[in-house]
Amino acid sequence: MAITISTSTINDIDATYPVAGVDNDSQGFRDNFTSIKNSLSAAAADLASLDTSTAKKDEDNDFNGNKIQEADFIATTETLYETGNITTSQNISFSNGHYQKVEVGGNITLTLADWPAEGKLAKLRLEIVTDGTGSYDITWAAGGGGSFKSHADFPGTFTIASDSDPIIVDFWTSDAGLTVMRQSYGTFS
Numbered sequence: 001m002a003i004t005i006s007t008s009t010i011n012d013i014d015a016t017y018p019v020a021g022v023d024n025d026s027q028g029f030r031d032n033f034t035s036i037k038n039s040l041s042a043a044a045a046d047l048a049s050l051d052t053s054t055a056k057k058d059e060d061n062d063f064n065g066n067k068i069q070e071a072d073f074i075a076t077t078e079t080l081y082e083t084g085n086i087t088t089s090q091n092i093s094f095s096n097g098h099y100q101k102v103e104v105g106g107n108i109t110l111t112l113a114d115w116p117a118e119g120k121l122a123k124l125r126l127e128i129v130t131d132g133t134g135s136y137d138i139t140w141a142a143g144g145g146g147s148f149k150s151h152a153d154f155p156g157t158f159t160i161a162s163d164s165d166p167i168i169v170d171f172w173t174s175d176a177g178l179t180v181m182r183q184s185y186g187t188f189s
Helices: 007-011 026-053
Strands: 080-086 090-093 099-104 108-113 122-130 136-142 147-150 158-160 167-173 179-187
Touching: 122 158, 136 147
Parallel strands: 080 099, 090 108, 099 122, 108 136, 147 179
Antiparallel strands: 122 167, 136 158, 167 179
């Protein structure tokens, strides 16, 4: 954000005007009032820009793809997004966050979608649980015509049993989802 108020605008205000005991020309008043008005207008524009374009400590911030550099994070967390019970095929959107809990209630296809632009590493961890009503097969799809590259231990048929503890699966891509790497860590009990 560039500051629009300048010292030259502020210096246009004649702090010595009006001169005491002298018949002062009204043009000097008008010039000072114009300089004050211009400075206040520029300051208002700068404050409005600061209000809309800076990080806030008391509200959520969207950095719109801009970088945060030289940061030292301590005790930070990631938000958990719960999909609720999924009984029909649907997208799993990266924009819902890095950690998502998926409850499966039927044989479904989960399509990974909404990856960020190429050149950005995006990681998505899914915690998969069953609704307890049956064993279900999960088929995976990469949205936008993408394809998967799997770790050797990734199961050919991905089945979650009705009494299963959570299964953890990681997905990541750096090319906007054209190639999505995947790895299953199996059941956690």
